[in-house]
Amino acid sequence: MHGRSASASISLKNIEKVYPGPAGDLHAIAPLSVELAAGQAVSIVGPSGCGKSTLMRLIAGLDPPTRGEIRIGQELVTRPVSDIGIVFQRDLLLEWRNVLGNVLLPAEIKGLPDLEPRARELLREFDVDAFASSYPWQLSGGMRQRVAIARALLTRPALLFLDEPFSALDALTRDQMNVLLQHVQTSEAVTTLLITHSITEAIFCADRVLVMSGRPGAIMDDIRVPFERPRRLALRETSEFTAIGRRIREHFEKAGVLVG
Amino acid sequence: MTTAATEQMAEAAPPANAKTPVPRSGSLFAGVLWPLLSGAIGLALWEGLVRLFKVPLFILPPPSQVVITIVDQWWYLLSQLAITTFAAGLGLIMAVVFGLAAGAAITASRLVDRMLTPWLVIAHAVPKVVIAPLFLVWFGFGLQSEMFFVVAFTFFPVIVNTVTGLKSADPEQILMVRAMGATPGQVLRKIQFPSALPSICAGIKLAVTLAPVGAVIGEFVASNKGLGHLLIRAVGDMDTSLAFAAVTVFSIFGVLLWRLAEWGERRVLPWHPSQREAFLLRGGGN
Numbered sequence: 001m002h003g004r005s006a007s008a009s010i011s012l013k014n015i016e017k018v019y020p021g022p023a024g025d026l027h028a029i030a031p032l033s034v035e036l037a038a039g040q041a042v043s044i045v046g047p048s049g050c051g052k053s054t055l056m057r058l059i060a061g062l063d064p065p066t067r068g069e070i071r072i073g074q075e076l077v078t079r080p081v082s083d084i085g086i087v088f089q090r091d092l093l094l095e096w097r098n099v100l101g102n103v104l105l106p107a108e109i110k111g112l113p114d115l116e117p118r119a120r121e122l123l124r125e126f127d128v129d130a131f132a133s134s135y136p137w138q139l140s141g142g143m144r145q146r147v148a149i150a151r152a153l154l155t156r157p158a159l160l161f162l163d164e165p166f167s168a169l170d171a172l173t174r175d176q177m178n179v180l181l182q183h184v185q186t187s188e189a190v191t192t193l194l195i196t197h198s199i200t201e202a203i204f205c206a207d208r209v210l211v212m213s214g215r216p217g218a219i220m221d222d223i224r225v226p227f228e229r230p231r232r233l234a235l236r237e238t239s240e241f242t243a244i245g246r247r248i249r250e251h252f253e254k255a256g257v258l259v260g
Numbered sequence: 261m262t263t264a265a266t267e268q269m270a271e272a273a274p275p276a277n278a279k280t281p282v283p284r285s286g287s288l289f290a291g292v293l294w295p296l297l298s299g300a301i302g303l304a305l306w307e308g309l310v311r312l313f314k315v316p317l318f319i320l321p322p323p324s325q326v327v328i329t330i331v332d333q334w335w336y337l338l339s340q341l342a343i344t345t346f347a348a349g350l351g352l353i354m355a356v357v358f359g360l361a362a363g364a365a366i367t368a369s370r371l372v373d374r375m376l377t378p379w380l381v382i383a384h385a386v387p388k389v390v391i392a393p394l395f396l397v398w399f400g401f402g403l404q405s406e407m408f409f410v411v412a413f414t415f416f417p418v419i420v421n422t423v424t425g426l427k428s429a430d431p432e433q434i435l436m437v438r439a440m441g442a443t444p445g446q447v448l449r450k451i452q453f454p455s456a457l458p459s460i461c462a463g464i465k466l467a468v469t470l471a472p473v474g475a476v477i478g479e480f481v482a483s484n485k486g487l488g489h490l491l492i493r494a495v496g497d498m499d500t501s502l503a504f505a506a507v508t509v510f511s512i513f514g515v516l517l518w519r520l521a522e523w524g525e526r527r528v529l530p531w532h533p534s535q536r537e538a539f540l541l542r543g544g545g546n
Contacts, residue, residue: 062435062439088436096454106440109437
């Protein structure tokens with residue numbers, strides 16, 4: 001019915017990223033290897049400046065790794081990957097376009113015709129269809145971010161990257177967005193990579209949580225999240241859920257990130 | 261559904277539905293009435309003093325005489341204004357095209373920026389009236405000289421505002437469309453140019469009001485037609501009433517032009533923050 005896209009696997013082999021600078025090199029990512037299965041929902045959680053966003057830019061092909069090899073499916077990443085939808089912390093909606101025009105932007109850039117029915121369907125799914133012809137400034141923060149997610153999903157990408165997408169939202173809206181993301185992950189069959197500072201969000205939205213250390217970024221732990229979907233917010237109060245949260249927090253305490 | 265939408269709208273943008281008193285009509289009345297009153301007082305004083313002290317017509321005609329001249333010679337004045345407007349319009353189009361292209365080139369290339377910008381600043385700093393005779397030598401007597409004179413007057417605000425606007429594009433938005441696979445041309449068309457549009461409009465608005473000034477000064481030295489030439493001739497003939505009539509027509513024209521530019525700007529930028537107040541007061545939304 002939905003014309004599902006084929007999601008893609010991601011493979012990182014000995015990835016390293018060093019930014020040369022006048023005051024010495026900045027070692028952003030230590031040698032790091034990980035395999036993400038197609039269709040998996042993965043969260044990356046880690047302290048500020050641990051190279052989470054850098055890692056995402058490398059996988060998206062926006063920045064080359066200093067060493068190592070990145071593959072999406074079978075294909076080696078050497079330039080910006082087009083089969084990817086990215087949601088940033090700021091919604092980055094274009095103020096001069098209405099909501100529908102914003103959602104259709106990726107289709108225009110890729111030269112794909114007639115995705116308007118798909119765009120309207122996504123807006124309906126995300127409950128912002130009444131605002132299709134409104135300008136972004138007429139929307140609340142949560143609505144704006146929903147439009148940004150619709151834009152990222154428009155072309156049915158194989159990968160959906162979310163770089164701290166909800167950190168500018170209030171707590172209640174953030175909960176709503178977590179539920180929405182759940183829904184997307186089941187309905188869209190897309191490999192999702194969610195970068196977040198929130199341990200709860202990382203667990204709730206993922207099948208697998210990667211815990212990253214401070215600079216240079218490396219993976220300290222790789223945790224499977226066993227809960228069935230669809231998940232309800234009440235899941236967060238169960239003892240299994242909090243146990244995973246404790247396990248992640250202990251890593252940060254050991255690393256000296258959370259001391260108090 | 262409409263009700264739900266309205267409720268959501270209220271949540272999204274409270275001012276849209278808040279029934280605040282609309283100050284528009286009152287302020288519009290005041291905005292017209294007070295200047296009219298002060299203007300009338302000024303004109304009455306002028307008329308009275310000129311008559312009281314029997315000032316000769318060729319030194320300072322009373323306002324009534326200027327009005328009579330405008331009415332008597334309206335066709336002559338308007339036809340000369342049309343000539344000036346034509347030259348100003350052509351020059352303005354050239355300046356906008358050149359300004360946009362130069363602005364884009366300066367933004368796109370640091371080398372172009374370094375090589376071109378200092379010269380543009382110098383070219384702008386040269387007093388225009390000083391180079392007017394040179395234009396006469398280069399482009400001859402008539403429309404061509406006048407047009408280039410208009411260009412000299414108007415290119416700078418267009419370039420400066422184009423560059424400022426293009427540089428103000430959000431780097432994260434550019435990164436986003438690059439991640440979507442946008443070509444440099446698409447980045448320019450989809451992100452940089454729309455981001456720059458408010459600035460570009462501001463530059464063009466300035467240029468629009470400068471263009472007729474450039475045309476008139478051009479006509480002072482390099483034409484036997486147009487409002488500028490009419491002005492020079494009227495002063496030469498000691499027909500001060502006609503000179504005042506020309507100045508009056510020219511000023512009214514300038515105000516209308518400014519209004520036109522503002523109207524155009526609103527049409528081009530319906531999304532801009534400067535338009536939001538009007539939008540909210542209309543109770544806008546759907």
